[in-house]
Amino acid sequence: MSATTLEDLSTSTQLEELESVTIRFAGDSGDGMQVTGGQFTSTSAIIGNDISTLPDFPAEIRAPAGSLPGVSGYQLNFSSRDIRTPGDEPQVLVAMNPAALKVNIKDLEPGGILVVNTDEFTDNNLKKAGYAANPLEDGSLSGFRVFKVAITSLTLKALEGASLPFKLQERCKNFYALGLMYWLYDRPMEPTLKWIEDKFSNKPEVAEANRLVLKAGFNYADTTEIFTTHYRVGKAKIKPGKYRNITGNEATAIGFIAAAQLTGRPLFYGSYPITPASDVLHELSKHKNFGVKTFQAEDEIAAIGAAIGASFAGHIGLTGTSGPGVALKSEAIGLAVMTELPLVILDVQRGGPSTGLPTKTEQADLLQAMFGRNSECPVGIVAPATPGECFQMAIEAVRLATKYMAPVFFLSDGYLANGSEPWEIPALESLPEMKVTFRTETEGFLPYLRDEKTLARPWAIPGTPGLEHRIGGIEKQHLTGNVNYEPENHHFMVKLRAEKIQRMAQDIPELEVFGPAEGKVLVLGWGSTYGSITTAVEQLQEQGHSVASAHLRYLNPFPKNLGEVLKRYEKVIIPELNLGQLCMLIRAQFLVDAVSFGQVKGKPFKVSELVKKIKEYL
Amino acid sequence: MSTNGTNGAVKLTRKDFQTDQEVRWCPGCGDYSILAQVQKVMPELGLSKENIVFISGIGCSSRFPYYMNTYGFHTIHGRAPAIATGVKTANPDLQVWVVTGDGDALSIGGNHFIHALRRNVDLKIVLFNNRIYGLTKGQYSPTSEQGKINKSAPMGTIDYPINPLSLAFAAEATFVGRSMDVDPKHLATMVERLAHHKGSGILEVYQNCNIFNDGAFKGFNERDVKDDRMLYLEHGKPLLFGKNKTQGIRLRGASPEIVTIGENGVTVDDVFVHDENAAEPSLSYILGRMQYPEFPVPMGVFRSVTRPTYEEMLAGQIASAVAKKGPGDLAKLLHSGETWEIS
Ligand code: SF4
Numbered sequence: 001m002s003a004t005t006l007e008d009l010s011t012s013t014q015l016e017e018l019e020s021v022t023i024r025f026a027g028d029s030g031d032g033m034q035v036t037g038g039q040f041t042s043t044s045a046i047i048g049n050d051i052s053t054l055p056d057f058p059a060e061i062r063a064p065a066g067s068l069p070g071v072s073g074y075q076l077n078f079s080s081r082d083i084r085t086p087g088d089e090p091q092v093l094v095a096m097n098p099a100a101l102k103v104n105i106k107d108l109e110p111g112g113i114l115v116v117n118t119d120e121f122t123d124n125n126l127k128k129a130g131y132a133a134n135p136l137e138d139g140s141l142s143g144f145r146v147f148k149v150a151i152t153s154l155t156l157k158a159l160e161g162a163s164l165p166f167k168l169q170e171r172c173k174n175f176y177a178l179g180l181m182y183w184l185y186d187r188p189m190e191p192t193l194k195w196i197e198d199k200f201s202n203k204p205e206v207a208e209a210n211r212l213v214l215k216a217g218f219n220y221a222d223t224t225e226i227f228t229t230h231y232r233v234g235k236a237k238i239k240p241g242k243y244r245n246i247t248g249n250e251a252t253a254i255g256f257i258a259a260a261q262l263t264g265r266p267l268f269y270g271s272y273p274i275t276p277a278s279d280v281l282h283e284l285s286k287h288k289n290f291g292v293k294t295f296q297a298e299d300e301i302a303a304i305g306a307a308i309g310a311s312f313a314g315h316i317g318l319t320g321t322s323g324p325g326v327a328l329k330s331e332a333i334g335l336a337v338m339t340e341l342p343l344v345i346l347d348v349q350r351g352g353p354s355t356g357l358p359t360k361t362e363q364a365d366l367l368q369a370m371f372g373r374n375s376e377c378p379v380g381i382v383a384p385a386t387p388g389e390c391f392q393m394a395i396e397a398v399r400l401a402t403k404y405m406a407p408v409f410f411l412s413d414g415y416l417a418n419g420s421e422p423w424e425i426p427a428l429e430s431l432p433e434m435k436v437t438f439r440t441e442t443e444g445f446l447p448y449l450r451d452e453k454t455l456a457r458p459w460a461i462p463g464t465p466g467l468e469h470r471i472g473g474i475e476k477q478h479l480t481g482n483v484n485y486e487p488e489n490h491h492f493m494v495k496l497r498a499e500k501i502q503r504m505a506q507d508i509p510e511l512e513v514f515g516p517a518e519g520k521v522l523v524l525g526w527g528s529t530y531g532s533i534t535t536a537v538e539q540l541q542e543q544g545h546s547v548a549s550a551h552l553r554y555l556n557p558f559p560k561n562l563g564e565v566l567k568r569y570e571k572v573i574i575p576e577l578n579l580g581q582l583c584m585l586i587r588a589q590f591l592v593d594a595v596s597f598g599q600v601k602g603k604p605f606k607v608s609e610l611v612k613k614i615k616e617y618l
Numbered sequence: 619m620s621t622n623g624t625n626g627a628v629k630l631t632r633k634d635f636q637t638d639q640e641v642r643w644c645p646g647c648g649d650y651s652i653l654a655q656v657q658k659v660m661p662e663l664g665l666s667k668e669n670i671v672f673i674s675g676i677g678c679s680s681r682f683p684y685y686m687n688t689y690g691f692h693t694i695h696g697r698a699p700a701i702a703t704g705v706k707t708a709n710p711d712l713q714v715w716v717v718t719g720d721g722d723a724l725s726i727g728g729n730h731f732i733h734a735l736r737r738n739v740d741l742k743i744v745l746f747n748n749r750i751y752g753l754t755k756g757q758y759s760p761t762s763e764q765g766k767i768n769k770s771a772p773m774g775t776i777d778y779p780i781n782p783l784s785l786a787f788a789a790e791a792t793f794v795g796r797s798m799d800v801d802p803k804h805l806a807t808m809v810e811r812l813a814h815h816k817g818s819g820i821l822e823v824y825q826n827c828n829i830f831n832d833g834a835f836k837g838f839n840e841r842d843v844k845d846d847r848m849l850y851l852e853h854g855k856p857l858l859f860g861k862n863k864t865q866g867i868r869l870r871g872a873s874p875e876i877v878t879i880g881e882n883g884v885t886v887d888d889v890f891v892h893d894e895n896a897a898e899p900s901l902s903y904i905l906g907r908m909q910y911p912e913f914p915v916p917m918g919v920f921r922s923v924t925r926p927t928y929e930e931m932l933a934g935q936i937a938s939a940v941a942k943k944g945p946g947d948l949a950k951l952l953h954s955g956e957t958w959e960i961s
Pocket residue numbers: 642643644646647648649678748752753826827828829830
């Protein structure tokens with residue numbers, strides 16, 4: 001199989017150059033849309049496009065086939081320029097059944113391309129999707145360029161004579177759709193053919209069937225002329241280097257492995273299964289050869305408890321969960337604060353409160369991370385801005401936790417966790433030096449004696465002769481760490497613990513501004529909104545507006561220069577996927593009249609929504 | 619393999635295990651006796667102090683670590699088994715003790731108690747059972763007998779109590795024992811047995827809270843009645859009790875009954891013979907449920923079996939992962955999956 005080149009193309013079709021395209025694949029959760037989207041993504045990345053993705057899957061594991069709650073989607077934006085978001089509205093929608101059409105059609109751009117699998121538009125399926133009439137026939141789709149393809153029957157036809165059981169044959173149809181799209185956007189099939197070979201190496205008949213179907217879809221598009229035009233999206237100017245595609249959860253997991261290696265201590269991960277954090281547990285449990293110890297606990301509390309115990313014993317203690325799990329861990333986080341042990345709490349945020357929207361994204365745990373415990377209980381907080389950045393921020397979380405002997409929150413979210421982007425693989429030499437040393441010297445040892453600069457107490461682990469000591473949740477006497485209830489001591493210790501967290505600011509980079517150093521509007525963000533904010537601000541800058549953006553990766557403490565940056569703009573706007581949590585902190589700490597733009601719809605901001613909002617202040 | 623930190627150098631004494639912290643239990647509390655026996659047994663174990671860790675939750679008993687000159691961690695209510703699991707898993711060479719109470723282990727921490735036992739983490743759990751909440755001043759606990767009048771149940775407790783040992787058997791604990799504060803010799807032996815057990819072990823200690831539940835056990839453990847009302851378990855020996863060991867326990871189906879040797883043709887051969895190593899815990903479970911006044915209360919080791927511990931198996935998996943894939947190579951990990959070059 002050779003790569004598709006211009007020469008191969010039928011002369012009656014035209015090739016058109018595009019800058020960016022956003023495609024959404026949608027189907028039943030059993031239709032393999034995540035695989036289809038993932039393959040399109042990898043191939044696009046390999047041929048040099050910049051990409052950004054947004055998977056969207058239902059909360060139900062097996063919602064009834066063909067039903068609206070069972071629809072699973074995967075959106076990706078691929079481009080010849082630098083992009084940071086999966087795109088607002090798709091220009092192309094592949095709908096594998098009526099339910100997928102119903103759920104997604106409202107997002108498709110007017111005049112956009114709609115590819116439907118006509119085989120699934122049966123009376124029964126139309127009824128399940130709540131259609132009174134067949135939308136393919138009633139003219140309701142006239143505002144789109146509709147391509148009707150009998151994907152299921154064409155798939156079965158391509159497999160005539162194949163040994164695969166009928167049920168499995170039908171399941172290959174996502175590769176047919178992928179083949180169509182590969183032709184439509186001028187992508188080579190090789191990367192996917194290779195992937196199929198690796199993935200199904202012990203099921204050769206499945207591999208063979210998927211291969212046949214992928215090619216059949218491609219050739220069908222090539223020969224039938226259903227599409228009169230096909231498109232090319234050129235290479236993006238991407239920084240030279242070696243890349244891989246990575247999701248936030250993968251980057252998080254390997255980031256913590258790397259962090260532990262850099263400290264020279266084994267990683268201990270205590271966790272209880274919870275969406276959307278479980279993938280980190282799965283990933284870490286695969287890497288035992290790094291000495292990683294994963295502990296699937298009986299509950300969230302045991303998960304953090306064991307991580308604290310491991311940290312006491314000298315491991316890099318990490319616990320991972322989502323918002324509801326953090327709520328359960330609160331008391332134990334307080335214990336880690338009181339005993340001043342290094343600990344990282346990974347919170348892959350999701351929609352809440354309570355069970356909320358388990359599979360959807362939100363950034364509403366910031367104040368929970370900041371304040372969600374009894375009494376004065378400060379912790380460090382970091383938050384990656386992109387899927388790839390989860391790697392670097394995992395290292396940062398461990399670096400700060402071990403250097404300052406304190407718990408540090410790592411706030412990811414559902415969008416970062418499952419979203420992916422091409423990630424430039426960092427050189428090992430570029431990673432920070434952060435080897436930990438334990439206290440072994442008995443002379444002058446006191447459990448709560450402090451480092452002058454960081455205020456960290458010594459990490460003296462069990463097994464060290466002569467340093468036997470007791471720690472616990474009861475207030476500590478300064479220096480000795482003995483139980484102490486005196487008023488002055490408590491007041492002193494509360495302030496000291498707060499001061500210690502604030503001192504982390506001396507060890508974190510200053511906040512950088514994207515755009516003019518001063519001006520009308522500063523758009524301040526944190527976490528996964530980075531892509532949409534930066535894209536929106538860039539568009540406005542290109543239109544000549546006086547607007548800059550800045551993105552916080554460190555939320556407690558804030559970078560040292562934040563107050564000064566805020567003052568340089570007439571207005572500060574803070575978009576967040578919550579109702580104004582960072583905004584509340586900024587207003588309280590810096591007395592600036594910052595405006596909140598909060599939205600909680602379970603999905604990222606659209607660039608257009610941000611542009612509209614920011615414009616109100618320009 | 620765990621060495622449990624055996625040092626064998628200078629012989630330590632009981633004093634080496636005492637701290638400078640003033641012991642703050644109420645005068646007369648049964649906790650003193652338990653502390654004394656643990657401190658007495660410690661030097662006998664041949665371990666260095668630095669390789670021993672005491673971990674507790676919340677409650678009167680949980681002050682224990684402050685009084686032991688080893689490593690110690692006074693954690694939060696009910697969570698000691700979870701934290702201890704982390705400590706032991708991180709460093710299997712440490713000998714890890716959990717000190718807990720009836721409220722701590724069976725109420726707020728019930729889940730951790732069950733799961734630490736089930737995993738067979740090598741933890742030595744000492745459960746001080748005084749059948750009351752002491753630290754919070756006298757509310758009923760999950761082991762309080764029904765009908766007990768107390769601060770939070772002025773008309774009597776309507777909760778049915780839980781039997782800690784029944785729970786331990788159900789959770790597949792590999793060592794289950796019982797002793798009491800007023801029998802220091804037996805207590806010391808049991809602490810030693812627990813210390814030498816490899817795997818999840820639980821020792822229930824009947825402990826008198828002389829302030830809020832005084833005399834909770836005196837119905838059977840006072841000097842003048844204890845021979846008739848308690849039964850000391852011995853491995854491989856028939857279950858006999860009474861001053862002259864003339865009474866015994868016979869099993870009728872799954873129900874125990876008291877028999878008198880020499881009456882109605884009963885001989886010692888009819889009496890049930892205790893096997894603490896039985897693979898199947900059902901018979902020990904039956905013994906664990908015998909309560910005064912229907913039966914004498916058994917003391918001793920109910921069950922002691924071995925199976926691989928959690929931390930050993932985890933270490934084994936790590937070793938085999940290393941053998942199979944080689945020690946973790948960070949560069950290789952970062953470059954795994956599909957990669958491409960942009961020039
Ligand atoms: S309240 Fe009871 S259990 Fe607690 S120290 Fe006093 S006597 Fe002992």
